[in-house]
Ligand SMILES: NC(=O)C1=CN([C@@H]2O[C@H](COP(=O)(O)OP(=O)(O)OC[C@H]3O[C@@H](n4cnc5c(N)ncnc54)[C@H](O)[C@@H]3O)[C@@H](O)[C@H]2O)C=CC1
């Protein structure tokens with residue numbers, strides 16, 4: 097699908113979408129009548145530029161341009177995808193769709209609504225088949241979930257197209273097959289929020305205590321398993337059945353005020369607002385966003401190692417990005433941003449991570465000569481490192497983009513010797529070098545052996561090419 101698209105509404109969510117798309121290389125046209133829109137979007141972009149590259153382990157594509165348009169018509173004309181992120185009111189959204197339809201009759205319109213049914217949104221449209229809901233989560237540039245919902249008149253093919261687009265952006269499109277208000281995630285979130293507001297309203301607990309009750313316990317579990325699997329484990333060997341037997345009857349006890357909402361009187365809003373301000377401990381929203389983002393990066397990266405949940409989605413995103421063709425000469429074996437969890441008590445990249453970067457670079461060389469993952473698993477052959485000499489020449493910090501250039505300096509028989517230079521992308525300064533000797537091994541005997549002819553020929557050819565440079 098063409099990358100011609102636009103965003104209508106550039107607030108919290110529109111700004112987040114702009115960042116997610118632009119950092120994935122899409123040019124973004126935005127319309128928002130708010131005179132502050134440009135500043136707000138650029139602040140979200142700053143956060144995203146810092147955070148998103150730390151989740152990926154490869155280079156992001158060249159950032160797309162974000163252009164603010166003077167009118168909605170200018171933004172929407174010719175767009176194959178129109179992301180709508182205007183306030184949560186049916187009348188405003190319907191009015192926006194009418195304006196879009198005056199200049200664009202076939203682009204997919206993806207509403208960011210948190211819970212309005214797409215059937216209601218599309219009711220007055222001339223071409224309702226193209227309206228879908230694509231409900232994201234804040235911060236849109238880090239959280240992978242996007243709920244896709246079709247209305248009664250939606251053309252089902254658009255849901256499939258949307259799945260491909262959002263996967264390409266490193267997201268997890270969850271198709272909510274049955275159309276209900278609030279979809280899946282906000283049904284669950286709002287049930288908890290209602291309960292939390294009552295606890296605060298009735299002076300059972302403060303905002304801080306209510307948040308502690310989540311953040312130090314269930315919240316940590318929820319990042320990697322939802323309520324169902326979490327409670328399945330809580331039932332021990334009997335699993336969910338045992339849980340239902342023991343705790344199911346308690347669900348009927350009068351624990352909850354779930355269907356009622358406290359009146360949002362001025363006093364109550366102040367009570368909640370004051371406690372949340374106090375909780376922030378003097379930190380402003382941008383400072384809190386950075387803390388939130390760093391924690392999210394750490395959580396996602398940890399699950400990436402386990403190839404689990406949101407981490408598995410991030411890994412799949414790396415694979416999509418890796419397919420973007422890279423320059424062949426000089427051989428670029430790594431191009432990445434240093435993530436926040438790679439730094440140590442000295443406030444710079446820990447020496448172990450240099451080892452990781454050079455090891456990843458060596459794997460890129462191995463793949464280039466044909467000793468890739470498939471070779472290792474099917475032929476039970478590989479290369480092992482037997483010697484490295486690393487020189488640390490300059491400090492490397494979180495958020496810096498580094499590029500590794502590798503030359504094969506020896507490629508005879510079992511030997512594959514590489515010289516890696518890790519440079520700071522912004523100014524080309526060499527930050528570290530690594531001389532690495534690998535030997536070809538059989539994974540069955542765990543002993544060295546000659547590589548097959550094709551791999552040996554590739555190693556020779558690469559060594560000859562790099563000797564000329
Ligand atoms: N804030 C959140 O946590 C989430 C919000 N959403 C949904 O995203 C949508 C937008 O919400 P937010 O970004 O939070 O609100 P927001 O208030 O931050 O942004 C809305 C933006 O729309 C602009 N706008 C108003 N009328 C417009 C028009 N006619 N044309 C173009 N722009 C117009 C406003 O100037 C504002 O910048 C809503 O449907 C909301 O339910 C979805 C997920 C999470």
Ligand SMILES: C[N+](C)(C)CC(=O)CC(=O)[O-]
Nearest residue numbers: 209210232233234282285
């Ligand atoms: C509060 N909210 C309904 C706007 C929340 C969402 O829709 C999603 C989120 O980011 O939690």
